[in-house]
Amino acid sequence: MSRLRPAGFDELGLRRALGFGLLPALVAAMAFLAALALAGWVGAARLAQHWQSGAGTALTVEVPHPAAVATGAPGTRLAAVLRVLAVDPRVAHARALSGAELARLLRPWVGPGGLPAGLGLPAVVAVRLTAPPPPADLQASLDRVAPGTELARQGGWIARLMALARSLQASAGAALAVVAAVAASVIAVATRAGLAARREAIEIIHGLGATDAYVAGCFAARATWLAAAGGVLGAVAALPVLAALARLAAPFGGGALPPATTLAGWFAALPAPLWLLLPGLPLCAGGIGWATAQLTVRRWLRRLP
Numbered sequence: 001m002s003r004l005r006p007a008g009f010d011e012l013g014l015r016r017a018l019g020f021g022l023l024p025a026l027v028a029a030m031a032f033l034a035a036l037a038l039a040g041w042v043g044a045a046r047l048a049q050h051w052q053s054g055a056g057t058a059l060t061v062e063v064p065h066p067a068a069v070a071t072g073a074p075g076t077r078l079a080a081v082l083r084v085l086a087v088d089p090r091v092a093h094a095r096a097l098s099g100a101e102l103a104r105l106l107r108p109w110v111g112p113g114g115l116p117a118g119l120g121l122p123a124v125v126a127v128r129l130t131a132p133p134p135p136a137d138l139q140a141s142l143d144r145v146a147p148g149t150e151l152a153r154q155g156g157w158i159a160r161l162m163a164l165a166r167s168l169q170a171s172a173g174a175a176l177a178v179v180a181a182v183a184a185s186v187i188a189v190a191t192r193a194g195l196a197a198r199r200e201a202i203e204i205i206h207g208l209g210a211t212d213a214y215v216a217g218c219f220a221a222r223a224t225w226l227a228a229a230g231g232v233l234g235a236v237a238a239l240p241v242l243a244a245l246a247r248l249a250a251p252f253g254g255g256a257l258p259p260a261t262t263l264a265g266w267f268a269a270l271p272a273p274l275w276l277l278l279p280g281l282p283l284c285a286g287g288i289g290w291a292t293a294q295l296t297v298r299r300w301l302r303r304l305p
Helices: 022-057 077-087 099-110 138-145 155-197 199-207 212-253 263-267 272-277 280-302
Strands: 058-063 091-096 123-129 150-152
Touching: 022 155, 022 212, 022 272, 022 280, 058 077, 077 091, 077 123, 077 138, 138 150, 155 199, 155 212, 155 280, 199 212, 212 280, 272 280
Parallel strands: none
Antiparallel strands: 058 123, 058 150, 091 123
């Protein structure tokens, strides 16, 4: 008998019971929110990586009495410190700040008039390491030529920034879980409405021998298609919003972007992981639709007389 049915025959009338209307629109809204949550998760991960490779490799060396004679080395204490830093393979770059740069750094605390004349300031050396964390034996090497030299590490700030990034990722993950739960609830409600609308037809074919798996499969196939279509709509709608947010956040991640004069240039701001994750939204939406419809229909059929 199945061979006599035309292709795409809808014997349960699900195209009317579960029409292409409210359900795909609601799933599209959920997919849009899921795309924003994914962008938050990816953005937090990229910022954490940038902070760790940027601030995590920054080091400040303060050399008191920089013009005094170094201990056991020729030249001044500042020159000896710079030589120690220059030969250390873990130091990528070291530069002593000029007097004008120090004055600009201290201006918020001492005012535009500057420090009193004759007040000795330590020399400040900005150091960039090849990789975090700061070497543990660097302090001892500097103390041998310039006792009293201090290393100002950024460990406290890095720990706070990493904790912030992890919190943002956890929040994005929680948002994804909530969106998935709401999407499942919406699909379950729509499926129950479809069951109520087609109750008579379902009871007839069920009484004629149709199995629970067949009826559930019909509803699941329809719900999967509608949910996947909503996922596609939501992901596509989120693309321009995500591109705009990515362009705004690019300076904080140290990224250089092409001008947004073309479509390709506009979307170039989106990170590669997001391009890989966004196509998964329709697949996840379809999977949620299939599983939710299967469970909802099978529970409903078990209560039939």
